[in-house]
Amino acid sequence: MSQIVVPTLGHRLQSIPRSWQRLTALCIAAPAGLIVLACIGMLTWSYATARIRAPHDEQHVLELQEKARTDAAFASELADEQAMQTEFRQQRAAKDARITLMLLLASTAFVASMKWLVSLRDRFVPLQSQFVQLRLPPRAPAAAGSRSSALRRPESGEVSAIDLSHVDRIVAEIGRSAEAAIPILQAIQSIYRYLPDDALHRVCELTEITPAQIAGTSSFYKQLRRTPIGEHFVRVCHGTACHVAGARQVTDELRRHLEIPEGADTDTQQRFTLDEVACLGCCSLAPVLMIDEHTSGRLTSLSAYDALQTFLTEQAS
Amino acid sequence: MKRRAVEIRIGLSSCGIASGGEPVLAALKEAAQEAGAKGIVKTVGCNGMCSREPLVEVLDADGRITMYENVSVTDARRIVQSHIRPLRPVTAVRWAAERLIGSVRGNGCRDTIQQRRVDPAHGADATYLPRQTRIVLENCGEIDPRSIDDYLARDGYRALERCLGRRIEAPSSERKTESDAVANALAPADIIAMIRDSGLRGRGGAGFPTGRKWSIARDQPGPVKFVICNGDEGDPGAFMDRLVLEADPHRVLEGLAIAAYAIGATEGIFYIRAEYPLALTHIREAIRQAEARGYLGPRIAGTGFSLRLVVREGAGAFVCGEETALIASLEGRRGMPHLRPPYPVEVGFRGKPTLINNVETLACVPWIIRRGAAAFASLGTETSKGTKVFALAGKIRRGGLIEVPMGTTIRDVVEGIGGGIKDNRRFKAVQLGGPSGGCLPEALADTPIDYDSLVETGTIMGSGGLIVLDDRDCMVDIARFFLRFTQAESCGKCTFCRIGTKRMLEILDRLCTGEGRSDDLEKLEELADRVSRTSLCGLGQTAPNPIATTLKYFRSEYEAHLHERRCPAGRCVDLIKYRVTDACIGCTLCAQKCPVGAIAFRPYEKHEIDDALCTRCDICRQACQDDAIEVV
Numbered sequence: 001m002s003q004i005v006v007p008t009l010g011h012r013l014q015s016i017p018r019s020w021q022r023l024t025a026l027c028i029a030a031p032a033g034l035i036v037l038a039c040i041g042m043l044t045w046s047y048a049t050a051r052i053r054a055p056h057d058e059q060h061v062l063e064l065q066e067k068a069r070t071d072a073a074f075a076s077e078l079a080d081e082q083a084m085q086t087e088f089r090q091q092r093a094a095k096d097a098r099i100t101l102m103l104l105l106a107s108t109a110f111v112a113s114m115k116w117l118v119s120l121r122d123r124f125v126p127l128q129s130q131f132v133q134l135r136l137p138p139r140a141p142a143a144a145g146s147r148s149s150a151l152r153r154p155e156s157g158e159v160s161a162i163d164l165s166h167v168d169r170i171v172a173e174i175g176r177s178a179e180a181a182i183p184i185l186q187a188i189q190s191i192y193r194y195l196p197d198d199a200l201h202r203v204c205e206l207t208e209i210t211p212a213q214i215a216g217t218s219s220f221y222k223q224l225r226r227t228p229i230g231e232h233f234v235r236v237c238h239g240t241a242c243h244v245a246g247a248r249q250v251t252d253e254l255r256r257h258l259e260i261p262e263g264a265d266t267d268t269q270q271r272f273t274l275d276e277v278a279c280l281g282c283c284s285l286a287p288v289l290m291i292d293e294h295t296s297g298r299l300t301s302l303s304a305y306d307a308l309q310t311f312l313t314e315q316a317s
Numbered sequence: 318m319k320r321r322a323v324e325i326r327i328g329l330s331s332c333g334i335a336s337g338g339e340p341v342l343a344a345l346k347e348a349a350q351e352a353g354a355k356g357i358v359k360t361v362g363c364n365g366m367c368s369r370e371p372l373v374e375v376l377d378a379d380g381r382i383t384m385y386e387n388v389s390v391t392d393a394r395r396i397v398q399s400h401i402r403p404l405r406p407v408t409a410v411r412w413a414a415e416r417l418i419g420s421v422r423g424n425g426c427r428d429t430i431q432q433r434r435v436d437p438a439h440g441a442d443a444t445y446l447p448r449q450t451r452i453v454l455e456n457c458g459e460i461d462p463r464s465i466d467d468y469l470a471r472d473g474y475r476a477l478e479r480c481l482g483r484r485i486e487a488p489s490s491e492r493k494t495e496s497d498a499v500a501n502a503l504a505p506a507d508i509i510a511m512i513r514d515s516g517l518r519g520r521g522g523a524g525f526p527t528g529r530k531w532s533i534a535r536d537q538p539g540p541v542k543f544v545i546c547n548g549d550e551g552d553p554g555a556f557m558d559r560l561v562l563e564a565d566p567h568r569v570l571e572g573l574a575i576a577a578y579a580i581g582a583t584e585g586i587f588y589i590r591a592e593y594p595l596a597l598t599h600i601r602e603a604i605r606q607a608e609a610r611g612y613l614g615p616r617i618a619g620t621g622f623s624l625r626l627v628v629r630e631g632a633g634a635f636v637c638g639e640e641t642a643l644i645a646s647l648e649g650r651r652g653m654p655h656l657r658p659p660y661p662v663e664v665g666f667r668g669k670p671t672l673i674n675n676v677e678t679l680a681c682v683p684w685i686i687r688r689g690a691a692a693f694a695s696l697g698t699e700t701s702k703g704t705k706v707f708a709l710a711g712k713i714r715r716g717g718l719i720e721v722p723m724g725t726t727i728r729d730v731v732e733g734i735g736g737g738i739k740d741n742r743r744f745k746a747v748q749l750g751g752p753s754g755g756c757l758p759e760a761l762a763d764t765p766i767d768y769d770s771l772v773e774t775g776t777i778m779g780s781g782g783l784i785v786l787d788d789r790d791c792m793v794d795i796a797r798f799f800l801r802f803t804q805a806e807s808c809g810k811c812t813f814c815r816i817g818t819k820r821m822l823e824i825l826d827r828l829c830t831g832e833g834r835s836d837d838l839e840k841l842e843e844l845a846d847r848v849s850r851t852s853l854c855g856l857g858q859t860a861p862n863p864i865a866t867t868l869k870y871f872r873s874e875y876e877a878h879l880h881e882r883r884c885p886a887g888r889c890v891d892l893i894k895y896r897v898t899d900a901c902i903g904c905t906l907c908a909q910k911c912p913v914g915a916i917a918f919r920p921y922e923k924h925e926i927d928d929a930l931c932t933r934c935d936i937c938r939q940a941c942q943d944d945a946i947e948v949v
Contacts (some may be wrong), residue, residue, distance in 0.1 A: 177649075178648070178649045179647070179648050179649045179667075180649065181649035181650075182629075182632050182646065182649055183629065183630070185632075186591065186630055186632060209649070213649065213650070216650070216651050217632075217649065217650070217651055220634060220651040220652065220808075221632035221633050221634050221646075221652070222632070222633035222634065223591055223632040223633035224632060224633075238553070239553035239554050240553045240554030240710070240711070240748060240751065240782065240784045240795075240798070240799075241553075241554050241710035241711050241716075241784055242553075243553075243795075243798050244711055244712065244784065244786060244790050244795075245711075246935065249933075249934050249935050252932065252934060253912065253934055253936070256912055257912075277592065278551060278553050278633075278635065278802065278806075279551070279552065279553040279554060279555070279556070279592070280331075280592060281331060281332075281550070281555075281556035281559040281560075281592065281593060282331055282332045282335050282367070282556070283367075283554055283555075283556055283708055283710035283711075283716065283782075283784075284332060284367035284368040284370075284709075284710055284716040284717050285332060285335055285336060285367065285368070285370075286710065286711075288335065293594070295331065295334065295335035296335060297332075297335045297336060298336075300935075300939050301934050301935050301936050301939065302910065302936050302939045302940060
């Protein structure tokens with residue numbers, strides 16, 4: 001099984017052979033498990049005996065109390081009996097406390113080692129930040145077949161695999177130099193509508209473009225986006241003319257209607273992505289709105305949502 | 318004179334399409350086809366009257382031009398019917414019947430389309446086009462931008478031919494009959510001298526003399542040089558580059574080719590922002606056509622001059638309008654400017670000398686070559702020659718793209734050409750130059766528009782956005798709007814631009830929400846001064862301009878926000894309230910429309926707005942038919 005070398009702290013264990021790790025984990029898990037079982041057994045036993053003895057003892061004390069009321073000779077016997085019972089109960093409580101402590105420790109060890117064991121069973125999935133994700137496996141010697149296995153991480157939550165042949169075609173058309181970075185990213189975005197990580201990996205593999213360059217440019221230019229986009233892309237112009245004509249209210253109104261949560265740009269059902277753009281260059285028609293590739297102008301906060309719906313119904317028909 | 322066929326033109330730039338031009342075009346074509354005159358409908362670029370689109374222009378057989386504004390699909394049919402006589406008698410009868418029915422129903426086609434007619438001789442429209450001098454916009458709205466023949470028919474590529482001294486072979490029969498003799502070729506030095514004598518200055522904003530830039534580029538050693546057309550028009554509120562590229566792409570292409578010839582470059586790049594898809598399509602199409610006709614490519618017209626042009630899309634960063642940032646972006650890096658010198662004309666794209674000119678600058682070049690430097694220099698003022706295109710927008714009655722000689726006053730533009738303020742409000746200010754410019758009050762409206770007079774007032778010419786503001790616009794809010802833009806667009810290289818703009822924005826946010834502190838205005842002034850002095854590129858240096866000018870001319874508004882927690886213009890949402898006046902008739906329209914339920918549904922009673930729930934979305938005011946909602 002190939003490993004992805006990610007120099008993140010805590011993953012040094014990766015260098016120890018897997019079978020050794022498994023053996024160690026087992027060596028801890030098995031005795032810990034046995035101790036847990038034993039402790040549970042002892043606690044149950046102790047509880048059960050106490051429960052059985054309790055009514056007996058109580059009865060005995062009551063009888064002695066009854067007798068002591070009439071006969072003073074029984075008074076010392078009662079005192080002895082009571083002292084004996086108290087001592088027994090204290091001893092039991094102390095013993096239970098010790099067993100409980102042991103149980104806690106043993107179960108901690110057991111859970112930890114079991115988790116380790118379970119993690120060893122699958123390939124290791126590192127938690128990575130956005131930028132670490134761009135780190136690539138060492139370039140494999142050009143073997144066409146190994147390509148997808150080197151890049152694709154089935155565990156990364158990717159539901160539908162994307163077709164990377166577009167990327168190959170784009171790179172072949174545009175070029176492999178660092179200069180081609182932005183046109184390549186634009187072309188990729190025009191196909192997938194955003195920049196999927198797998199496609200970016202592929203670009204780095206095929207060209208001179210580095211992951212750092214991609215991270216730098218894709219976060220700098222507003223056109224490029226790294227997160228998936230909703231079904232429809234709604235751009236509200238916030239140019240000067242649109243601003244004085246009330247673009248802010250139009251945006252707020254659309255956000256409310258499209259149920260886009262605060263701080264996000266896409267609604268939870270991935271239907272609409274709403275973006276505020278600098279200027280669409282149709283200042284005479286302010287405020288202006290662009291739904292996908294269709295522009296409508298002269299909107300108000302009252303008519304904006306209607307315009308959106310009109311467009312959608314027209315498109316559907 | 319040869320009788321021409323009727324021609325119907327419809328302006329279909331982005332603005333025309335946005336106002337519903339495509340269905341109108343389809344209706345025109347359908348009606349024309351019914352009449353048996355299929356090819357008479359022609360799509361042209363926008364002629365600048367964007368606010369009145371869709372715009373249809375009819376050229377009758379006798380050369381008369383009729384223009385219709387705000388044309389709907391039904392109007393389109395009627396326009397065709399009133400200008401064309403159908404070929405087939407059946408259609409003629411049907412159309413006559415249609416008109417009859419129309420007139421019986423009270424909406425006779427003559428009457429409705431008469432209302433749509435723009436009368437260029439009388440009334441307000443008499444001032445719109447005639448007061449302009451069109452050089453850059455010469456062909457806009459006249460030719461089909463996707464047809465090189467249309468451009469050639471209007472003296473297209475003559476300037477390039479003149480520079481090369483050769484007639485470029487064109488397959489069009491009309492042109493072949495003309496004489497192949499062209500005056501002696503212009504040496505590159507002569508071209509540069511012409512541009513210098515014309516007094517043309519960069520139209521991107523800074524106003525650097527174009528001739529001097531070209532001659533520096535020419536003097537650079539080495540065989541590899543680049544020319545770049547800067548079409549990364551990021552200024553919010555400016556759209557002249559978009560319109561020129563959409564409506565007359567060949568003109569810019571010709572200008573770029575002449576620039577390349579003059580400085581000795583063999584490769585050129587169009588850098589156009591991706592937000593202008595139609596401009597990109599048209600310029601790509603223009604390059605293809607020019608290559609097919611031999612106006613571009615290797616060894617043009619048999620001379621030693623070769624030129625290859627490519628198109629690159631800007632990826633959405635305002636700072637990339639700056640030359641060094643633009644080059645960084647072309648080279649695939651983050652668009653961050655670097656210290657100049659060396660200037661791009663010395664060390665530019667791929668380390669080679671690179672000439673970068675704005676779209677509008679290049680669009681002037683063919684005209685100058687054709688008509689001579691003196692003709693261009695005769696327009697304008699002492700230091701600013703020629704004309705300037707302005708994107709007139711905001712609270713103006715007739716917005717759009719206009720071109721006036723330098724030295725025209727702001728008042729002439731706003732009141733003469735633009736027809737004054739919308740809705741009879743008071744003219745308060747103009748915003749010039751976008752985020753790098755500033756606001757000039759109505760009192761300074763007699764300032765002539767030229768590079769130097771504007772700098773004196775604290776604003777700049779900029780790329781030519783001219784936003785008109787009325788008494789309902791809050792100047793603090795305008796300053797905040799621009800600062801929010803520059804703050805977001807700052808590339809982050811210079812500390813003062815990165816953090817200073819943020820701090821200034823925080824102060825403006827405080828003022829607009831009524832939480833201003835006593836020393837905020839002084840702090841704002843201090844920061845404005847420091848940011849402009851310690852930033853590397855134009856973005857940072859001019860970012861405080863909107864604040865500086867509004868503070869200078871509208872200080873009382875800042876003070877009202879600060880001391881009285883009041884927005885005099887009724888604009889800042891945290892400082893205003895919506896209230897129902899006694900004019901309310903209790904119709905419940907506002908209650909029905911209110912998206913947050915802040916108005917209780919009480920028919921026949923005066924409504925009340927719950928201020929705690931109200932989000933100031935303005936919907937109630939728009940919905941009210943009795944103007945019973947006021948902003949206080």
